[in-house]
Each structure stands twice: as C-alpha cells, then as structure tokens.
Amino acid sequence: MNVIDREKxxxxxxxxxxxxxxxxxxxxGMFTLGCRVNQxxxxxxxxxxxxQGYDMVNFDDYADAYVINTxxxxxxxxxxxxxxxxxxxxxxxxxxxxVVGCYSQISPQKVSSIEGVDVVLGTRNKGxxxxxxxxxxxxxxxxIEVNEVLKNRVFEDLKIDKYQHRxxxxxxxxxxxxxxxxxxxxxxxxxxxxxxxxxKIMEEVKELAHNNFKEVILSGIHIAxxxxxxxxxxxxxxxLEDIDRVEGIERIRIGSxxxxxxxxxxxxxxxxxxKVCPHFHLSLQSGCDETLKRMNRGYTTLKYKEIVAxxxxxxxxxxxxxxxxxxxxxxxxxxxxxxxxxxDKIKFSKIHVFKYSPRKGTRAAAMRxxxxxxxxxxxxxxxxxxxxxxxxxxxxxxxxxxxxxFYEGKFDGNCDWYEGYTSNxxxxxxxxxxDEDLEGKFLCTELESSENGYIYGKIKSFR
Ligand code: SF4
Numbered sequence: 001m002n003v004i005d006r007e008k009x010x011x012x013x014x015x016x017x018x019x020x021x022x023x024x025x026x027x028x029g030m031f032t033l034g035c036r037v038n039q040x041x042x043x044x045x046x047x048x049x050x051x052q053g054y055d056m057v058n059f060d061d062y063a064d065a066y067v068i069n070t071x072x073x074x075x076x077x078x079x080x081x082x083x084x085x086x087x088x089x090x091x092x093x094x095x096x097x098x099v100v101g102c103y104s105q106i107s108p109q110k111v112s113s114i115e116g117v118d119v120v121l122g123t124r125n126k127g128x129x130x131x132x133x134x135x136x137x138x139x140x141x142x143x144i145e146v147n148e149v150l151k152n153r154v155f156e157d158l159k160i161d162k163y164q165h166r167x168x169x170x171x172x173x174x175x176x177x178x179x180x181x182x183x184x185x186x187x188x189x190x191x192x193x194x195x196x197x198x199x200k201i202m203e204e205v206k207e208l209a210h211n212n213f214k215e216v217i218l219s220g221i222h223i224a225x226x227x228x229x230x231x232x233x234x235x236x237x238x239x240l241e242d243i244d245r246v247e248g249i250e251r252i253r254i255g256s257x258x259x260x261x262x263x264x265x266x267x268x269x270x271x272x273x274x275k276v277c278p279h280f281h282l283s284l285q286s287g288c289d290e291t292l293k294r295m296n297r298g299y300t301t302l303k304y305k306e307i308v309a310x311x312x313x314x315x316x317x318x319x320x321x322x323x324x325x326x327x328x329x330x331x332x333x334x335x336x337x338x339x340x341x342x343x344d345k346i347k348f349s350k351i352h353v354f355k356y357s358p359r360k361g362t363r364a365a366a367m368r369x370x371x372x373x374x375x376x377x378x379x380x381x382x383x384x385x386x387x388x389x390x391x392x393x394x395x396x397x398x399x400x401x402x403x404x405x406f407y408e409g410k411f412d413g414n415c416d417w418y419e420g421y422t423s424n425x426x427x428x429x430x431x432x433x434x435d436e437d438l439e440g441k442f443l444c445t446e447l448e449s450s451e452n453g454y455i456y457g458k459i460k461s462f463r
Pocket of ligand 1: 179187
C-alpha cells in the first residue's frame with residue numbers, strides 16, 4: 001500500500017533553476033498539518049536545518065526550500081497538504097519542495113506527481129531531511145524515499161535540543177498504532193507501535209531538567225501502547241514513575257490517551273505520583289455502544305464510565321477531557337442522543353468535537369448510512385453548546401480557590417498580563433506587578449473570576 005513503485009515515477013526535474021540555492025545563506029520555510037507528533041517532528045527537522053547553516057523563514061516568505069509535513073487523517077488533510085505544496089511553488093517556483101509525513105507515506109505516487117515536488121519522504125527518514133533536499137538539488141532529480149512502515153519496528157529518534165517554549169517541552173516517546181479503528185488510516189501511515197528506549201527518554205528528561213524546563217509533555221501516536229515492542233516489561237506507568245523522580249521536573253503531562261490504558265493498577269500507581277498532572281484526555285469518540293462497535297474502539301460506555309469514576313475517586317480535582325466524532329456512518333438520531341446524554345452525564349471539562357469525514361481506504365468510508373453534512377453540522381453545534389456549559393461548570397468549581405499556576409508567557413502580547421495553567425489544565429490569566437516577568441514561574445494564584453471563557457487570577461505569593 002505504501003511502497004512507491006519507482007518504475008512508474010518520473011524522477012527528472014522539470015528544468016528547475018537551483019542556482020539561487022548556492023552562494024548565499026540558504027533559507028527554508030516549513031509548514032505542519034495535523035497532530036502534535038507532526039509538530040514535534042517539524043521542530044526536530046527545523047533544528048537539523050539550522051545545524052546545517054540554514055535560516056528559517058516564514059512559510060509565506062520566499063525561501064530556497066520548503067518542507068510540508070502532511071496529514072492524512074481526513075480527505076481534507078490531503079487536500080490542505082496539496083494546497084500548501086501549491087502555495088510553496090507560488091512563492092518560489094525554483095525552490096526545492098519536500099513533502100513528508102502521513103499523506104506522502106500513504107500516497108507517494110500522487111504526491112510525487114504534483115508539479116514542483118522534488119523530495120518525497122514518508123513518516124520515516126525525517127531526520128535526514130537536509131540530506132535528501134541537498135541531494136535532490138545537487139543531482140537535479142527527484143528523491144523519493146518512502147519505506148514500508150507496517151513491518152518497521154525501529155523508533156526513529158528525532159531529538160529536539162532547543163525548544164520554542166522556555167518552560168515546557170514535548171517529548172515524543174512512541175510512534176505507530178496497532179489498534180485499527182475503522183475510520184483511521186494512521187496505522188497504515190505510521191506503522192506498528194515503536195517505543196523510544198527508556199534509557200534515552202530518561203537521558204533527555206534529565207537534560208531538559210538541567211536546562212531549566214519544568215514541564216514535560218509525553219506524546220506519541222498511541223502512547224498507551226508504550227513498551228509493547230521492547231523487552232524488559234516497560235510500559236507508560238513505569239516511564240512516568242521514573243520521570244517523577246527527576247529533580248527539577250515539576251509537572252508531567254500525557255497527551256491524548258486510549259481509555260483502555262487505565263486499569264485498577266495503573267490508576268493506583270499514577271495516583272501516587274506527585275508530578276503527573278491531574279488532567280487526562282481520554283478519547284471517547286462516541287457515547288453510544290453500537291457506534292463504538294462500528295468504530296472498533298475496543299471499549300463500551302460502561303467501561304469508560306467506570307474508568308472515569310475510578311480516576312475521580314483516586315485523583316483529587318482531576319480534569320477529564322475528550323474527543324468525540326459526530327455523524328459517523330449509521331449514526332441515527334437515537335444514537336446521537338445517547339452520545340449527547342453520555343457526554344452530559346460524564347461532565348467532561350472539555351469536549352473537542354469533530355464531524356466525521358470519510359477517509360478513503362478505511363472500513364468506515366465504505367459503510368452504509370453515511371450521514372448528511374447538514375446533520376453533522378447540527379449535531380456538532382449541539383455538542384459545542386454542551387461543551388461550553390460543561391466547561392463553565394468545571395471551571396466555576398474552582399473559583400475562589402488558591403491554586404498553583406505555571407505561567408508560560410504573556411497573554412495576547414499584553415505587557416502586564418500573563419497566562420498559565422493549573423495542574424488540571426485550567427487556563428488562568430493574571431496581572432503582574434512591578435513589571436515582574438512571570439514566565440516559567442509557579443505562583444499560588446487565587447482564581448477570582450470567569451469572563452469570556454477565561455479565568456482571571458490574582459497572584460497570592462511565590463512558591
Ligand atoms: S487508536 Fe484508533 S484513532 Fe488512534 S491512531 Fe490508532 S487507529 Fe487511529
């Protein structure tokens with residue numbers, strides 16, 4: 001499915017003039033579509049360019065090379081990826097254009113045939129991006145390096161040394177997914193689960209702590225599966241326990257996680273870790289058992305409800321957020337009502353709603369009962385309203401309380417106001433006094449009032 005047939009690809013370049021690539025400092029513009037893992041990988045690729053003497057420029061500026069890190073989660077992701085390729089070409093028709101990521105992994109032939117594309121990499125080999133761009137340029141031919149990923153078992157280590165944020169750092173600890181939800185192509189684009197070595201994770205976390213990072217956010221495609229592919233009985237909880245002991249790191253967050261990860265044992269062990277933030281994003285996708293079955297999600301609403309109850313019992317002030325898809329094939333009014341009522345009953349602190357978009361090549365795209373766009377729109381609108389109500393209810397519970405807020409930077413470019421998060425992920429905006437720089441500080445803050453979706457805080461004292 002995802003290995004390119006080189007015989008059928010025209011590898012010559014269409015009279016490109018690469019002259020401007022030499023004789024001055026080279027520039028590169030990058031664009032990322034999709035998830036946090038892609039954002040992480042773009043940042044890692046940017047470091048490779050900088051290390052090789054390139055200047056980073058905005059994607060909309062003139063550059064010698066452009067990299068588009070694509071997404072293929074929906075057909076819309078493919079379309080946007082193509083639009084960005086055209087946009088790069090309009091900026092500089094002689095630029096070297098590299099397309100990497102999930103879309104080029106799934107559809108390498110299609111991507112390589114788009115006018116202006118010179119380098120096609122899949123979800124692997126991103127660490128060698130500079131090499132492939134320069135090779136395309138010097139050899140004046142297309143470079144296509146899209147490897148089979150389904151059998152790949154090696155984690156590609158893309159380390160980031162200089163993070164954009166001064167205070168918190170994402171750490172990709174896992175790639176791939178073995179779950180095969182019926183609407184998702186990611187397992188075909190990213191391959192099977194591969195885990196970063198625990199030894200390397202610890203080395204990087206210690207380095208982050210040494211460089212004054214206080215918060216680390218563990219991310220991956222399916223982090224609940226961390227460790228299944230490596231020896232030594234490793235799993236995500238064990239990694240969390242090890243990071244919890246690293247001096248200097250004050251908060252550990254985990255990205256979106258499969259609810260099946262939480263068992264009595266994992267909840268009990270996590271509840272003992274002081275640094276793991278009481279905020280879990282448990283992807284639900286539907287609150288109706290029939291729909292969940294068609295999605296092949298591997299849990300029921302009852303199981304999900306029990307997991308949430310156990311987390312709330314074990315962890316004080318825990319915030320549970322989620323994703324939900326509306327308009328999945330076959331979703332009747334009755335099924336949608338079940339989802340709506342389930343969301344209301346669970347009382348999520350945040351719901352991200354997505355309108356189902358058929359993804360060619362998935363089982364769901366071929367299912368009967370595709371739902372009309374206007375119905376999806378209407379259902380999505382109802383959940384957005386519900387989300388506003390539930391979010392408000394959750395945040396209001398904390399009004400008047402003093403909580404530790406980790407300030408990340410200025411709010412909306414305003415000099416006096418800073419924004420930060422409580423450990424359970426409430427965004428707080430507070431005013432500084434005497435021009436004090438709050439970035440990177442944990443400050444005890446009273447959550448005073450709520451207005452326009454923000455919580456305004458009053459700083460009480462330094463920790
Ligand atoms: S768990 Fe399901 S939705 Fe998430 S990446 Fe794997 S197959 Fe896709």
